[in-house]
Amino acid sequence: MQIAREAPLKYTLEPSNHPYLSGAWTPLHEEVTVDALEVIEGEVPLDIDGIYLRNTENPVHKPLGRHHPFDGDAMIHQVSISGGKVSYRNRFVRTHCFTEEQIAGQSLWGGLMDPPGTSKRPGFGAHGGLKDTGSTDIVVHAGVAYATFYQCGEAWMLDPVTLENLGKAPWGPLDGVSAHPKVDEETGELMFFNYGVHAPYMHYGVVDRRGKLVHYIPIPLPGPRLPHDMAITKNWSILNDMPLFWDAEALARDIHAARLHDGLPTRFALIPRHGQPEDIRWFEAEPTYVLHWTNAYEVGDEVVLEGYHQSCPMPEPIAEFGRYAHMMAYVDEHSFQCRLHRWRFNLKTGETREERLSDRIVEFGMINPDYAMKKSRYVWSTTSKPGWFLFNGYCRQDTETGEEQVYELPKGVYASESPVVPRKDAMSEDDAYLVTFLIDENKGTSEFAILDAGDVTKGPICRLALPHKISSGVHSTWVERGMLG
Numbered sequence: 128m129q130i131a132r133e134a135p136l137k138y139t140l141e142p143s144n145h146p147y148l149s150g151a152w153t154p155l156h157e158e159v160t161v162d163a164l165e166v167i168e169g170e171v172p173l174d175i176d177g178i179y180l181r182n183t184e185n186p187v188h189k190p191l192g193r194h195h196p197f198d199g200d201a202m203i204h205q206v207s208i209s210g211g212k213v214s215y216r217n218r219f220v221r222t223h224c225f226t227e228e229q230i231a232g233q234s235l236w237g238g239l240m241d242p243p244g245t246s247k248r249p250g251f252g253a254h255g256g257l258k259d260t261g262s263t264d265i266v267v268h269a270g271v272a273y274a275t276f277y278q279c280g281e282a283w284m285l286d287p288v289t290l291e292n293l294g295k296a297p298w299g300p301l302d303g304v305s306a307h308p309k310v311d312e313e314t315g316e317l318m319f320f321n322y323g324v325h326a327p328y329m330h331y332g333v334v335d336r337r338g339k340l341v342h343y344i345p346i347p348l349p350g351p352r353l354p355h356d357m358a359i360t361k362n363w364s365i366l367n368d369m370p371l372f373w374d375a376e377a378l379a380r381d382i383h384a385a386r387l388h389d390g391l392p393t394r395f396a397l398i399p400r401h402g403q404p405e406d407i408r409w410f411e412a413e414p415t416y417v418l419h420w421t422n423a424y425e426v427g428d429e430v431v432l433e434g435y436h437q438s439c440p441m442p443e444p445i446a447e448f449g450r451y452a453h454m455m456a457y458v459d460e461h462s463f464q465c466r467l468h469r470w471r472f473n474l475k476t477g478e479t480r481e482e483r484l485s486d487r488i489v490e491f492g493m494i495n496p497d498y499a500m501k502k503s504r505y506v507w508s509t510t511s512k513p514g515w516f517l518f519n520g521y522c523r524q525d526t527e528t529g530e531e532q533v534y535e536l537p538k539g540v541y542a543s544e545s546p547v548v549p550r551k552d553a554m555s556e557d558d559a560y561l562v563t564f565l566i567d568e569n570k571g572t573s574e575f576a577i578l579d580a581g582d583v584t585k586g587p588i589c590r591l592a593l594p595h596k597i598s599s600g601v602h603s604t605w606v607e608r609g610m611l612g
Contacts, residue, residue, distance in 0.1 A: 133158035138187045147196035151566045154185040160216040169589035171211045174551040177607040179206045182265040183600030188234040198238035201262035218290040220261040220274045243381040263306040264602040268317040270612030279303030279321045298340035307356040324351045358423035368394040371416040371440045387441040416440035428475045436468035458516040518542040534583045539568040546605035557581045573597045
């Protein structure tokens, strides 16, 4: 294993007992390139050829105030697999804010939990003084990887092969780009949305296969909202207006405090991919909040949407964590009780039907990408450690039969969001692999691992050693080598 190290960065962060600055969330500041990872168990399948990218949270400087796990600077980890050979590299995303703080040698922006006036500079994103970290999602479109921020940042470009930083997306509008753009591999289009505190409160856009913004329209809402994800089908884009959003009185004081607004339904906006505001079809459903959708598709007169319904969007603080009681509850899947759910929108009658697909608390699911925007059967979700934002296993859920396969990692070992990689000449939807990073707190190490998507109960079928222990984070993606351009 030959390791090439990048020049060290300026950092002022000190060791901490903060729950999201220690343990599996201990920030990593080292950037390296490794030409060949060492196999420590199993064999690397020869029918995998592509790149796994994962976004993680790695604050570089001492916080100005309180720290939230989503305040960290974005670091992208990449594993490239081809012909049984596996390489690795990781790089920070050089957003404007990251660069400014490197120059200053200190934090310049407050975080999600800090009061107004904490930041020393205006924010670059669409939400006041918040720092645009680009640390939420990572997607690949038209041969470019985009690191995005859930509070509508500028969408930061990287070369998915070298991780060279390429600057902000030239097509990004002034109101920013939210965390979860969706790519249609058939048309080459990327769909995105943003949201803010000024009317019309939401916009929707389409970027073509050449990276040009070709469609951008307002989505009028009754007021500021807090959507997180969107979904697409062959003909429709699906946006949402949910009853969990900022408190109006607090927002008037520039305090971004979310609460559940009793009496309001969940609303879904179905818009033709290149439609206008007057083409929107609105559907109502039971009140909830949803962070992530898994798939959407069309069946006859219905548009079907699947994702993780929350039974308790505003959970009670977890008292045992003391000063961190609120923060721990708000990032704990067991507190807000998210479960796989299905919504059916009837385009003829305007009615919505809902059904619970599982009673198991799961989130951060993936499907076989060959079945995106088509009727799919399986979802590969992550399970989580109660009280924490840490993935401790995998669950393959059969949405037709309700059957579930579960693999729980050894105590003290934590997973990453795990994309599905179809086998070459696959014979079925679950004829595939899962790819993931593992953080082993028992040994202080990290690994890259591959699982059999057809039977996750076997655990990793292949494990390779990483050169350092990575920090936990949020989203990831897989891209076949043929899609890299």
